[in-house]
Amino acid sequence: MNKLEVSNLDLFYGENHALKDISINIPSRQVTALIGPSGCGKSTLLRTLNRMNDLVAGVKITGTVAFEGEDIYADVDVKNLRMRVGMVFQKPNPFPMSIYENIAFGLKAQGVKDKAVLDKVVEDSLRGAALWEEVKDRLNTPAFGLSGGQQQRLCIARAIAMEPEVILMDEPTSALDPIATHKIEELMDELRKKFTIVIVTHSMNQAKRISDRTAFFWMGELVEQGETHQVFNNPQDSRTQGYVSGEFG
Numbered sequence: 001m002n003k004l005e006v007s008n009l010d011l012f013y014g015e016n017h018a019l020k021d022i023s024i025n026i027p028s029r030q031v032t033a034l035i036g037p038s039g040c041g042k043s044t045l046l047r048t049l050n051r052m053n054d055l056v057a058g059v060k061i062t063g064t065v066a067f068e069g070e071d072i073y074a075d076v077d078v079k080n081l082r083m084r085v086g087m088v089f090q091k092p093n094p095f096p097m098s099i100y101e102n103i104a105f106g107l108k109a110q111g112v113k114d115k116a117v118l119d120k121v122v123e124d125s126l127r128g129a130a131l132w133e134e135v136k137d138r139l140n141t142p143a144f145g146l147s148g149g150q151q152q153r154l155c156i157a158r159a160i161a162m163e164p165e166v167i168l169m170d171e172p173t174s175a176l177d178p179i180a181t182h183k184i185e186e187l188m189d190e191l192r193k194k195f196t197i198v199i200v201t202h203s204m205n206q207a208k209r210i211s212d213r214t215a216f217f218w219m220g221e222l223v224e225q226g227e228t229h230q231v232f233n234n235p236q237d238s239r240t241q242g243y244v245s246g247e248f249g
């Protein structure tokens, strides 16, 4: 089943035609990787999936993005959409508060006050992000005291706490060292059991290691998409072939 279906999507930043007639299906509970050279539109596409581009002045979008069959650019509650389609950014961005409060923040904003409920969500989310064991004895200390890799897992835990259906990840490991990157990649195997994941990555090895499907972008076009092993081992388009073999990009 497809969680998201993008059809004939065009996006302009003013005069810049950044996405050209994109159609792509994102299957449930799989990891879909978006790859391609810098500026080809990967992050732009990612941001259209929960309407983050709405925040950019002068953006024009045509085509449809259906989430569970419903067009998210029609009359939808955008706040609710962003809860169901969460996001993890390139640079870890914990809130300037304790580890506990980082996770509890979203629920508290929704009016949840019961300490037992909050405690459980905090623990479950930190376990889900493979961070619990490292932080369980210092939940009330500032999140900024964590390492970069731990901060990124905290941001994943914060996303999980809202029980999203989809998690969008924009180069989530590009600011991390290889060991922290490895931890996040290991975590993906657990996350894909519960969530649909779309990840932008510059690392072809990362896409190969963690994704089920890969889509290759080139100058705003979606050139090729398919099962990851097929896109890397038997690309159909010469531009994909050139990119995955490291000839350019």
Ligand SMILES: Nc1ncnc2c1ncn2[C@@H]1O[C@H](COP(=O)(O)OP(=O)(O)OP(=O)(O)O)[C@@H](O)[C@H]1O
Pocket (backbone or CB within 6 Å): 013, 016, 018, 036, 037, 038, 039, 040, 041, 042, 043, 044, 045, 056
């Ligand atoms: N907020 C914005 N306002 C105007 N133009 C933008 C904005 N964000 C991206 N663009 C332009 O849209 C095009 C696609 O950019 P995008 O960031 O989606 O590419 P990308 O493939 O994610 O690149 P990178 O790998 O470098 O992050 C580029 O020409 C970029 O300059």
